Amino acid sequence: MKEKNGARRPDVTTVELVGGTEPLELTLHNYEERWVGLYLDHRRQILNALVAANVGVEHIGSTSVPGLAAKPIIDIVVTVDDITAEEDYLDPLLVAGYELRTREPGHRLVRTPARDVHVHIYEQGDPAVIEYLLLRDWLRSNAADRALYESTKRSLLRSRWDDMNAYADAKTDVILAIKARARAYRVQ
Structure with missing residues (x-):
């Protein structure tokens, strides 16, 4: 959304992590068909909440890849017209x-109080969204990389992680x- 003079509002310039870092015990679960239903339930809830906004909603992350073991957290990406117009989507x-968890340049993260659904909000056309979808779609179609990714996650989970962000990194x-x-396959 633009201000009355037509200028775009500036986005936040720092990272706000509501509640600070959170030690978590991460576990992988074998793929569960019910994850699709959970995504669809939250997609409906998001679209109902944002009925007045022009948004896109996609299931991302490991729970969106059939056959891939995952943390039982449904990741969803929502694209909005203007990330700075929080009144249009965040409220x-x-x-x-x-609940708001993260506010950072170009990205907001809200989640359920149970922390089992994470909703990543980006502006339409943000390269991060393209990257999420590239990884999701490739893992859905490539068994070798799906197995590599799962074995990497299993190996990493043998360690203790003080924060989910460190595990992700x-x-x-x-x-x-x-x-x-x-990307190389797409070019062929």
């Missing part, structure tokens, strides 16, 4: 029962290699 999502090299193969 309605909070009213719908989600530890997977970066493998994810980058998988996405590079996905």
